[in-house]
Amino acid sequence: MKKKMMAAVLTMAMAVAAMAGCGSNSASNDAATTEKAAADGKVYKVGIVQYVDDASLNQIEKAVEAELDAKAKELGVTFDYKDYTYNGQADSSTLNQIATDLVAEDVDVIIPIATPTAMIMQAATEENQIPVVFSAVSDPVTAGLVESMDKPGSNITGTSDALNTEAVMDLMFAANKDIKKVGLLYNKSQDSSTVPIQDAKDYLDKKGVEYVEKTGTTNDEISLAADALVAAGVDAVFTPTDNTVMTAELAIYEKFVEAGIPHYAGADSFALNGAFCGFGVNYVDLGTATADIVVDILVNGKDPATTAVQTMSNGIATVNTDVASQLGIDYSVFDGMCEKVVEIQTAEEFE
Incomplete structure (x- = not known):
């Protein structure tokens, strides 16, 4: 009986040691995690929130969705945005309710399109720290969304359509x-x-x-x-x-x-x-770049706080x-x- 107990203890100790050894190489671990996510067909819940219907913002949304679909096929994962896409119709009450719903649905990321939307989504994620990747925010620093363009801070980054x-x-x-x-x-x-x-x-x-x-x-x-x-x-x-x-x-x-x-x-x-x-800017390029940042955060584990805001050619x-x-x-x-x-x-x- 004692021998069996000792063997069990030794087996557990070896397992713990093996697990500790895996944790010692973070780079290999990250790569393995990414590969496993692809192999397992992981599903990411992606919230997309548009401020209002207009030609530019609609163009961005379509580009975001097209790039997410392309990356999903390439990586073997699923970006589920169809169940979590909303339009606030330029109404702050509606946008706040959408934010509440997305938090309750425990989405993995929120993509707000346009400055007013980004500000509401940022406020809604201050405590839960759901990543926010905005698109078409002309001046994210002045709007108080980020600390700086290079190092946004907190859980938010994105793309800017700053005007010359x-x-x-x-x-x-x-x-x-x-x-x-x-x-x-x-x-x-x-x-x-x-x-x-x-x-x-x-x-x-x-x-x-x-x-x-x-x-x-x-x-x-x-x-x-x-x-x-x-x-x-x-x-x-x-x-x-x-x-x-x-x-x-x-x-x-x-x-x-x-x-x-x-x-x-x-x-x-x-x-x-x-x-x-x-x-x-070219709004198709803007939407595509926004989606690429989302993929980098969800699949590759990039930190929004240290992911620079991208300003497009203008x-x-x-x-x-x-x-x-x-x-x-x-x-x-x-x-x-x-x-x-x-x-x-x-x-x-x-x-």
């Missing part, structure tokens, strides 16, 4: 060097608009060009603001990556066209919906050729001023 406002204004004055008055159209409650609007003011002040600010928080208010800019006799209008104006663009662009006023904005989706020119001018023709603008002057010029026609969504 000076480049947009350069295009504006290249197309018409005689501009005397510029309209600034935006939602003053959106953090994504704060910095670029100030940058636009600084740019115009240096040029000695007058500007008129009009703001709104709803489609109706944006429509009235557009009417006010037309009445003020502005020569051009600038809007940053502002989701409120984006959702209203299809309803207001004809006002500007009829008045002979080109609308310059911070994303290609504005041009798709009727603005003369959208300048900014030099594509998208011109609405229908509107350019009606306004009589020769946009060939844009050649050489940006990464490339893309021609587009008015539509509700990207194909």
Whole structure:
């Protein structure tokens, strides 16, 4: 009996030692864990939360989902996002409820699209530390989402669509060097608009060009603001990556066209919906990069706190050729001023 007991004790001791030996090589352990996850067909629950329906944000969501599907096939895992995808319709109460639901569903990661969504998801995960990987946040530092772009801190990181406002204004004055008055159209409650609007003011002040600010928080208010800019006799209008104006663009662009006023904005989706020119990042690339960060965190164990926020290349001018023709603008002057010029026609969504 004693021999049997001693043998059992020795067997347990050898097992413990073997387990300890495995833990001594963290790099090998991580690699083995990743391979095992792939072999076991592990399922990751991925929450995707969109701020509101608009062409840019829809484009990002589709790109995120397409990349997750591609990576799932490559790695032999499953990213279950279909059961956890929501749209807040620009309503903070709805977004807060979505956050509560995702936490209760114990998702493995949350992907908020746009700044207001990211802020609500961040607040909801402060205690549980569910990783948050945002997309299309123009200024994550000013919004208080991250400590710095290189080292976000806490459980959050993502991708930024920060706008090069000076480049947009350069295009504006290249197309018409005689501009005397510029309209600034935006939602003053959106953090994504704060910095670029100030940058636009600084740019115009240096040029000695007058500007008129009009703001709104709803489609109706944006429509009235557009009417006010037309009445003020502005020569051009600038809007940053502002989701409120984006959702209203299809309803207001004809006002500007009829008045002979080109609308310059911070994303290609504005041009798709009727603005003369959208300048900014490629949102398919942005969504793809966002999904890649998610995969790195879930599958490879990357720490969001030390994963740098990615800022995308920001030099594509998208011109609405229908509107350019009606306004009589020769946009060939844009050649050489940006990464490339893309021609587009008015539509509700990207194909």
